[in-house]
Every structure is written in C-alpha cells, then in structure tokens.
Amino acid sequence: MATIKDVAKLAGVAVSTASYALNNSDKVSQTTKEKVAAAAKSLNYRKNGLASDLKRTNTNTIALILSDLSGPYYSELIQGVQDVTTANGFDLIACSSIGGADSTAVKFLQEKRVDGAIILAHNISDEVTVQSARKGFPLVVLDRNLDSSFIYNIEVDNIHGGYLATEHLIQHDHSEIAYVSGPYNSHDNQLRFQGYLDALKDYNIPYKSKWKIIGDFTRESGYRATKMLIAQRQLPHAIFYANDEMAIGGLEALRENDISVPNDLSVIGFDDIQLAEYVSPPLSTIKQPKYEAGSLAVHVIFQVLAGEKVDHQYTLSTELVKRQSVMQRTIS
C-alpha cells in the first residue's frame, strides 16, 4: 500500500510538500500539486486517516452509541443528531453496545477514537459512562441521569408524560388503571411510573399494587404482562403501558381474548413510535420530541468542544397524542 512517502518520491518532492499538495495548501505551486496528484493517482494512494488523526490529536467525528444497531431506534432522533453533526462538518458514526465491556461502543468510548459521544444504550453501565467522560471528551446521555463533570443529561419529561397519559385515562372515567412497567433499572420507566402515581393521587384514586405488572419494554413482555392481567379475576378499566412496543404486544393479547379496545378497555402507550398509528386501533400515546433531543445532544457536544460553558441538564417536554385506543367509559 502506497504511503505519502512513495508519492513524494515518485513526484520527486519532499514528503511535506506532498502533504501540503494533497491537502491543497496554498503554500505549494500549482504545477507541484499536479505532479503530486498524478503520482498519487498512479500509485492508487489513499491517505491513512488514522495517522493524520493521530497527528492532529482530534478526529472530527462523534459517536452515537446505541444498544442495538438494528433496534427500533427513533429515527427522528438519529436524524436530529445527523443533521447537526454534518452541519458542523463533523462525521458521525453509530456503534453498538452489544457485547458489554468489550463491545465496539466501549472501545470508542475509551480509546479516543472520536471527539465526543451520545449514549442511548441501557446496556452501557453508568460506571463505564462516568469513567469514559473526560476533559475534551464530552458525553451526552439520553437515557439516564448522571452527575459528572463531562457528562450532559438530556431528558424527556417522563414524569409529566406519565402524568398526561394517566390523566387522559382518568378524564375518560377510568379509575382502575393498570401500569405495565418497563424494567426496574430503567430510569425512564421509574419516572413514567412516578407520573402515573402523581396523577392518581391528584384525582384521588388509590394506587393498587395489583395493577402494576412488570415488563421489560419488549413487545413480548407486553403480551405476557397483559395475559397475566387477564388471568387475574378482574380486568382494569384501562392499561397504561410504559412504552408503545409493550402496548402493541398487549393489544395482541387482548385481541386473542376477545377483549375489544377501546370498547371494553382503553389502552395508552408511550413514545409514539412509527407503528403506533398503524396498529389497530391506532394507539393513543405520549410523544417525545425526539428530533429535538438528538439535535440538542450534538449541539451541546459542539459547545463543550468549543470551550463554552453549558448546562448539564436539559428536560424536553412531552405531549399527548390522541388516537383511538382510549374511549369514554360507560358505567355499566
């Protein structure tokens, strides 16, 4: 593989001249540039990006860490990240955190391969996250709340969202409201549950632990949780699923048991994933400002990189999306 040295030799110039020429510096004459370009071409020269990044000590790229590259990721969020990144002339790479400690994600987090990173991956531990952030390497986390010098938190107002969802159900005269929870270690889930509790309290509805079923944010777990609920002697008036995926699984379970949504039972989800409007019935849910979250994340990174002082905490608001899975309860 040809190096810049070979190119310089063939062109009959010094390496530095070749470097300048290749980088189109104006220190070098047009004719030399052409000579170098010709030599590079004939050798099929490709610069080694690692070497130049090493020399320059920065990479101009930021990483987006996802727990699963193939996952149902919020495409709007990625869009936001991507737009701002490219607008700033930076590169963006996405890497997966599956594999835990020796995942690609951790490698990128710890080995100075990028200038900053955005984390949306529950399977990266808080510990790894905290110890990866360092001066000159800002980290934005979108799925947790960490207090550390080089970590910036962007959250969606999950409490308010949970409140909104629950209140919406209550306003349709539902009082026995089940909560199908995400995994215990999910920060988002805890906050959504908190919102649920708050709404119940504000409307003087007692919380009953029998209405709390644990899921893990997967469709399958929503299905199972719902089956469990059905197996109990009494059905709730409505179910609030901590995310849409679980709600979709739940819808399937309800259908299998001939429980009509929203006639027999109302359902609400959280996230407003793309599928939500296509399931039957179209799912009412809580929408998050995903594009904004993504673009804000990168924005924060650039500010930090530019040496500006920025807040460590941001909260974006949620919004109720009314579709057809919630209906007024007819007292029978």
Added chain:
Amino acid sequence: MATIKDVAKLAGVAVSTASYALNNSDKVSQTTKEKVAAAAKSLNYRKNGLASDLKRTNTNTIALILSDLSGPYYSELIQGVQDVTTANGFDLIACSSIGGADSTAVKFLQEKRVDGAIILAHNISDEVTVQSARKGFPLVVLDRNLDSSFIYNIEVDNIHGGYLATEHLIQHDHSEIAYVSGPYNSHDNQLRFQGYLDALKDYNIPYKSKWKIIGDFTRESGYRATKMLIAQRQLPHAIFYANDEMAIGGLEALRENDISVPNDLSVIGFDDIQLAEYVSPPLSTIKQPKYEAGSLAVHVIFQVLAGEKVDHQYTLSTELVKRQSVMQRTIS
C-alpha cells in the same frame, strides 16, 4: 491527557514494559502489572486506539455504509451483519453516506479506517465504490452489481421476486397491472421491473407503458404516483409497488379516494418491512432473506481477509408473502 509514557514513568518502568503490562502479556511479572495498572488508574490513562491501530496496520473493524442512518433500514440485515461481526471478534460501525463525496462514508471507505466495508447506499457512486476497494480492503455491495477485483456482490433475486409478485396478481385474474417504480438509477428497481415484464409476457398480457409510474422508493412518492394513477381516466386492476414504503403511501392515497383495497383494487409491495403486516389491509409483499444477506456479507469479508478465494457473486432467493391486499378479481 496521559499517555503510556506517563504511565511508564509513574510506574518506574520502560514504555515497552508498560505496554506489555497493559496488554496483559505474560512477559511481564505480576507485580509489575499491578504497578502499571495502578499508575494507569491514578493518571486516568486511556489508550489511544488510533495509535495502536496505526502501529498494527489493521483496525479489526468493519464498516456498514448506509445511505441514511435514520432510514427504515432492514433491521434483520443489520442483525445478520452484527452477529457475524461480533462472533469474529471484530467491531462494527455504521456510517452514513449522506453528504456525498465528503460524507463520513467516503472518508471511511478511502482512509483505511476500517478493514472492510459493506455498502447499502444508493447515493455512493459506483465510481467511488470501485476505486475504494483495494487489496486488503474488501467491499461487499448489496445494492448493485459491480465487476471489480475486490468487490463482492450479494444480491437478492429481484427478477424472480418481481415475477412472483406479478404472477400472484395475474393468478387472481388481474390483467391491468400498474408498476410503481423506484428511481431509475436503482439497480434493484430495474430487476424487479424486469420480473414484472417477464411475468406479463409469460401470461400473454401486453405491457402498457401507461401503467408504469415513477417513484423514488419513498412513501411520499408512492402516494403521489397513486394519485396520478387515480387521475388517469381508468384504474388498473392491481398495483405492484417496487417497495413496501411506496405501497404504504399508495394505500393512503387509495383510502383518501375511497378505493377499497383489495375489493376494488389489489396491491402488492416488495421488501416485507416490519410495517407491512400492520397497515390496513395487511400488505402482501415479497420477502427478502435479509438476515442471510447481512451475515453472508460479513462472512465474505472475513474470508477475503483471511486470504481465501471466494466467489464474487451471490444471489439469494425471494419469497411471496400472502396477506390481505390481494384478492380474486370479480369480473364485472
């Protein structure tokens, strides 16, 4: 930022020893390892991955080039890629090709930042692709067919898929079958169209150019193309959309015009994206073996990297998925 030199100095050993210790080589005594580890920890040392990759002249990572990170990418395909990559102890990064010649993708393709790449991005030109592939840097393309020493082609049998879709429609007594095409420069689209033509011919149905409408694989374009079709004086019996996204856009246009699918008109798509089974009516379509395509792609790369001689051409078969958007035509 602490370097290995600092660590060595603090630990009171030579750089080489520090390196060995950090890499857990057995050339170094346990006590030294501990000393070094302690020094590294106290300095919050992070190795510079670029430097070690540079030295080693390989990166152990492969890139997946997508035209849009946020796109509705075949998650199964990515899954296949990911599984095989991690199983081989390599890292996988995804990068976007938006931005054309100075996109992240091109940077990774040309600057030896990865050991191999898989391309599924129509906006990377054939030219860039061909000139990026080189000895020691195999490229697998999933969306075109290129004849070059270091390029490997994996294709789905689009012709057969197009044939299957069209034949399915014909077998339900549809003879006026519209084809909503993808963009002209799409290789996949051309082949699907070829299959359409072949089926028409085999069943002695004349091809009418008025039934060919151009789209660009987006939902929006499917919507527009369908509106155009509706605006023509006569409706076809069925529409074959070159991909599911366009079919979904089409379904919306038909619904708005009170044209019932499949009663008034049958619809079939191509891809079998996740949404397909959720739209109304559930979309009949052609399924591609995406996971297999992804895993095969990486597999080929590893074989080439290992110096084995491998085929340059692979074709995977497609399959008809019958759902509810195609119905027997009642001759009126």
Added chain:
DNA sequence: ATGAAAGCGCTAACAA
C-alpha cells in the same frame, strides 16, 4: 523479566 529504540503514516514548525 525488563529496557532501548525503531518506526507505523502523517502533519507542521522551522530552515533554506
């Protein structure tokens, strides 16, 4: 078991 030193491919300060 440990250290000295060369060098991966590039950039940039400095000299000419």
Added chain:
DNA sequence: TTGTTAGCGCTTTCAT
C-alpha cells in the same frame, strides 16, 4: 515555494 525533521502514542524486535 520547497525540504528537513521532530514527533503524535503506540507496539514490538532485539538486546540485556
């Protein structure tokens, strides 16, 4: 405008 050279941070050969 061009050339010489140091060095980015690391790995690894060779000597000790």
